[in-house]
Amino acid sequence: MARYTGPTTKLSRREGQELFLKGDRSYTDKAARRLTILPGQSQAKYRQKSSEYAIRLREKQKLKRIFGLTEKQFRINFTKSNNQPGVTGDNLIANLERRLDNAVYRLGFLSSRSEARQFVNHGHILVNGKKVDIPSYLISLDDIIEVREKSKESKRIKESIESVARRGVVDWLELDSEKLTGKVKRLPTREDFKLPIDEQLIIEFYSKL
Numbered sequence: 285m286a287r288y289t290g291p292t293t294k295l296s297r298r299e300g301q302e303l304f305l306k307g308d309r310s311y312t313d314k315a316a317r318r319l320t321i322l323p324g325q326s327q328a329k330y331r332q333k334s335s336e337y338a339i340r341l342r343e344k345q346k347l348k349r350i351f352g353l354t355e356k357q358f359r360i361n362f363t364k365s366n367n368q369p370g371v372t373g374d375n376l377i378a379n380l381e382r383r384l385d386n387a388v389y390r391l392g393f394l395s396s397r398s399e400a401r402q403f404v405n406h407g408h409i410l411v412n413g414k415k416v417d418i419p420s421y422l423i424s425l426d427d428i429i430e431v432r433e434k435s436k437e438s439k440r441i442k443e444s445i446e447s448v449a450r451r452g453v454v455d456w457l458e459l460d461s462e463k464l465t466g467k468v469k470r471l472p473t474r475e476d477f478k479l480p481i482d483e484q485l486i487i488e489f490y491s492k493l
Contacts (some may be wrong), residue, residue, distance in 0.1 A: 293475035340489035350378050350454050352397050362490055373483030374474040381472035384409065387429055391466040392448030393441055408435040423468050430465040447451050
């Protein structure tokens with residue numbers, strides 16, 4: 285399955301929840317109003333009651349879209365998390381948070397995960413002084429994440445850093461906005477992910493397949 289490249293607002297509308305896929309524009313009142321309208325509707329309508337399968341599917345789709353993964357990538361992450369010690373749902377979200385593209389977004393270098401993924405792919409990001417161009421790379425404790433010297437003048441990075449005060453930086457990361465570097469103070473946990481996701485429904489979805 286190819287990565288989705290269509291309108292990102294449509295994805296949030298389909299889930300009835302802001303998935304923050306459009307960077308700073310996700311924080312506007314206009315974005316919030318549009319969430320009441322399903323894709324293809326010209327006016328707000330009540331959503332019909334969903335089946336148990338549909339509820340579980342939507343929860344899986346929601347988390348998958350937040351992190352911008354394909355179905356295959358998400359399934360691989362789920363399987364890996366299920367095979368790890370501990371609670372599968374907690375492992376899944378913690379592993380997704382540890383992705384390099386997500387850490388770049390969380391540090392505020394870019395205003396959306398899709399932009400962060402593109403910058404990582406293009407070799408603009410260093411980890412511990414070495415170029416890493418794999419968005420799914422899992423960061424570790426005490427890793428240093430930084431913008432490559434030649435890329436520090438990027439307009440998109442400058443604009444995002446200026447707005448990071450509004451979004452804030454998660455407390456498992458430490459940002460030096462002057463040097464455009466970040467440090468992993470501790471590994472993320474389930475509690476660090478604030479969007480309303482019921483990971484148990486995702487576990488139930490895959491257990492039924």
